[in-house]
Amino acid sequence: MDSPFFATNALKWYDENRRDLPWRNTSDPYRIWLSEIILQQTRVQQGLPYYQRFIAAFPDVFRLAAAPPDKVLRLWEGLGYYTRARNLHACARLVVQNHQGVFPSRYEDLLRLPGIGPYTAAAIASMAFGQAVAAVDGNVYRVLARFFGLEQPINSPSGKRVFQKLAHELLDRQRPGAYNQAVMELGALVCTPKNPACHTCPVRSGCRAFQLNRWHKLPVKAQTRKIRTRYLHYLVFSGGNRVYMKKRKARDIWQGLYDFYCVETNRLQPAEKIVKSLGLRPGYISGVSPAYRHQLTHQKIVARFVVIGNPAGLPADAGLRPYTPAQAARLPKPVLITRYLADTGFL
DNA sequence: AAGGCGGGGAC
DNA sequence: GTCCCAGCCTT
Incomplete structure (x- = not known):
């Protein structure tokens, strides 16, 4: 027409x-x-x-x-x-x-x-x-x-x-x-x-x-995907010069890279709350990092690291394995994790 | 090219 | 909750 x-x-x-x-x-x-x-x-x-x-x-x-x-x-x-x-x-x-x-x-x-x-x-x-x-x-x-x-x-x-x-x-x-x-x-x-x-x-x-x-x-609008903010609470189980890490599964960010045990929530939560949710006593907490921020293409990552000095509370079946600093250094990791390990002096 | 600005209505 | 509305300005 x-x-x-x-x-x-x-x-x-x-x-x-x-x-x-x-x-x-x-x-x-x-x-x-x-x-x-x-x-x-x-x-x-x-x-x-x-x-x-x-x-x-x-x-x-x-x-x-x-x-x-x-x-x-x-x-x-x-x-x-x-x-x-x-x-x-x-x-x-x-x-x-x-x-x-x-x-x-x-x-x-x-x-x-x-x-x-x-x-x-x-x-x-x-x-x-x-x-x-x-x-x-x-x-x-x-x-x-x-x-x-x-x-x-x-x-x-x-x-x-x-x-x-x-x-x-x-x-x-x-x-x-x-x-x-x-x-x-x-x-x-x-x-x-x-x-x-x-x-x-x-x-x-x-x-x-x-x-x-x-x-x-119609009309078509190009996806201006809005930025999603994700809050990751990492539990860093460590002790005896080892740190426990796992390989990330597919279908999410950082596929195949290695990080720590992770609890994701809608907002930043107190470390105690995260630890309790796993059935661990807050006394296991031996350190809490400041919030790390990381920008991805369509996501903003806010991560906090909670150090658990006692590996006794290790969640079974989470795929966590102990690594020495030298081993951990060779693992492929998200830069966020590398930054944290460097900041703490583990690497 | 992308983000910020705003309250209200439809769903 | 999401999307959209008689868009413009700034970075």
Whole structure:
């Protein structure tokens, strides 16, 4: 299905189904700008009352610029991302001081203002000034990825360029502002992240994701696996110039490398608690190391070493075997373990 | 390229 | 609990 189908039907649907929102009944750049800042990463339902309060308190950019910073921040309370409020105020003052209170109309000039990035600059330029620039936000990524069946990740720079270029090609040159809002409105009301209302979608018949039943797979996001913090409590059984170590099994970090008996928990625990959990008396503890930290690709390791000077309490069947310093030095070990052994002087 | 920022709603 | 939301800024 070709692009005119998408743009035409999205625009038509928008004209008939759009929500009546206050910033859509004006061409005042100040109001459009304010709404866009408030709606960054924020749902309309949450942002709407804030918009009303800001307009009531600051009807124009001069009133906002003249306000004390605390008053602006107080009105922003509860909305989150408070840098937005500080940038909002800074931007207002900049517009008043450097532009005589008149918002710049070109995308490139808007982009220079604090708090205005590529999306917001395009939104203002198109909606307030009719400039033919595509505003690409999370909704647009989702709608385009689904309609065109695009598998490029939306959170990589290369993927972003693909969507930006496509959005620019699709843009309705006659009504860029309405078109941009049409696509976003479609994403907000119909083509939602979960349970999209495909049965009411104006462009369903041309939608690749709908045809292939792949809406739930799109858009693709590159796995930005978040860092997991793991807390390892090592029990270092030692005595007679020997230290007890074991080989790590597969399917976890440090496969095949050698370390000590390990208790993993959700958080750092007192050494006594760890020892007790093994049925050992706390009196066996002959030393506790500070926390060692180690950064892996997607994990942060926090390790603490509890020295058990009495090998009598050795857990059977843990695969632990005694090694002399010379032997231990030759074993392959995680650098964390090597560091610890070096710190204690065992190696 | 990655991380931080935030509260709320859906699931 | 997780994911996402009309993103931007800093490092």
